[in-house]
Amino acid sequence: MTFELADRVQTVPPSGIRRFFEIAEERDDVISLGVGEPDFATPWAARDAAIASLEQGKTSYTANRGKRELREAIADYVADRFDLGYGPDEEIIVTAGASEAVDLAFRAFVDPGDTVAIAQPSYISYEPGVIFAGGEVLSVPTKQEDDFRLTVEALEDAGADEADMLVLCYPNNPTGAIMTEADLEPIADFARQHDLMVLSDEIYAELTYDGNEHVSIASLEGMRERTIVFNGFSKAHAMTGLRLGYALGPAEAIGAMNKIHQYTMLSAPTTAQHAALEALESCDNDVREMVNQYDRRRQFVLSRFREIGMDVFEAKGAFYCFPEVPEGFTAEEFAEGVLREEGVAVVPGDVFGEGGEGHLRISYATGLDDLRQALARIEAFVDEHA
Ligand code: PMP
Known part of the structure; x- marks a missing residue:
């Protein structure tokens, strides 16, 4: 038999993030700045x-x-x-x-x-x-x-x-x-x-x-x-x-x-x-320590995007920043390119609704060493193409 799906289920498209995880799974050297969850273990x-x-x-x-x-x-x-x-x-x-x-x-x-x-x-x-x-x-x-x-x-x-x-x-x-x-x-x-x-x-x-x-x-x-x-x-x-x-x-x-x-x-x-x-x-102390670490990473990521020449507004909360992609790219093209060529997974801003076009979501719920490497790879991609 075929299942008759309810209209409201058919209306909702699959998550726009999934495609990127599928590409990421094809190689084993990917650094992911795509996930929305802490890299810390529970206190x-x-x-x-x-x-x-x-x-x-x-x-x-x-x-x-x-x-x-x-x-x-x-x-x-x-x-x-x-x-x-x-x-x-x-x-x-x-x-x-x-x-x-x-x-x-x-x-x-x-x-x-x-x-x-x-x-x-x-x-x-x-x-x-x-x-x-x-x-x-x-x-x-x-x-x-x-x-x-x-x-x-x-x-x-x-x-x-x-x-x-x-x-x-x-x-x-x-x-x-x-x-x-x-x-x-x-x-x-x-x-x-x-x-x-x-x-x-x-x-x-x-x-x-x-x-x-x-x-x-x-x-x-x-x-x-x-x-x-x-x-x-x-x-x-x-x-x-x-x-x-x-x-x-x-x-x-x-x-x-x-x-x-x-x-x-x-x-x-x-x-x-x-x-x-x-x-x-x-x-409380564990939370404070994690927040301090996120803050250090936030400052690092924001300053690196500015060095790279990508416009990024001063994010003040959560563990994301939202830089603008360089001219000549859509967010999706940039995200797919930097993943295929440099092995860095980021999420195109469009998947988060209107206003997100032309931006990337970068999660810094990732250790500083990985962030350093990922930003160097993004810089290489921008130098090559932008
Ligand atoms: N709200 C927002 C804004 C989130 O980013 C998330 C997780 N990514 C959730 C809710 C879901 O949180 P929970 O794990 O508590 O279901």
């Missing part, structure tokens, strides 16, 4: 807590919304770090990665035909998530001249006043852009004025540089009641494989997300919840 204290929980046989489901102790620790952490007040009982849900939380939100709040505005370039999962939920995507491109920050002008130009929901991701994947409080205020005004719900993916909140502290849009006046915040342990705590994240929001909204979660997931991975609790309790 030992968190690993030990996971191991201990297994030794003690703590392998059952937890409460649907996650272990209460963990929700309490998350409530304390977000209050302390980001000035966010969420109660552990009804306003926090622990999920299988921030990915599950994002998906739950689309399924809980998007009706067929609803329009979801997405500030782009942005993480590749939002658009399919909206489509799987039956919604329509409205791209809101941001620009390098604005340091890839979202502006009211960009929202107006895209017609986002007509949308039902707005998705933000700052610090941003793939650009490394951040939004200060002053940048967020007019966006919050716009959301209130046009009655938009806001989904704010803050998974890179710990990774900010040059003295910048992450500001959550939910901490601005009148925003808590219309915002869902996503965060998790994959990035700051180097726990991607443990699959643990969470969402914060008003009780009614988190309750709706939990309704789907309790049928589809039951509870987030128990072992990972034990690791996460320890990560919040005792791993």
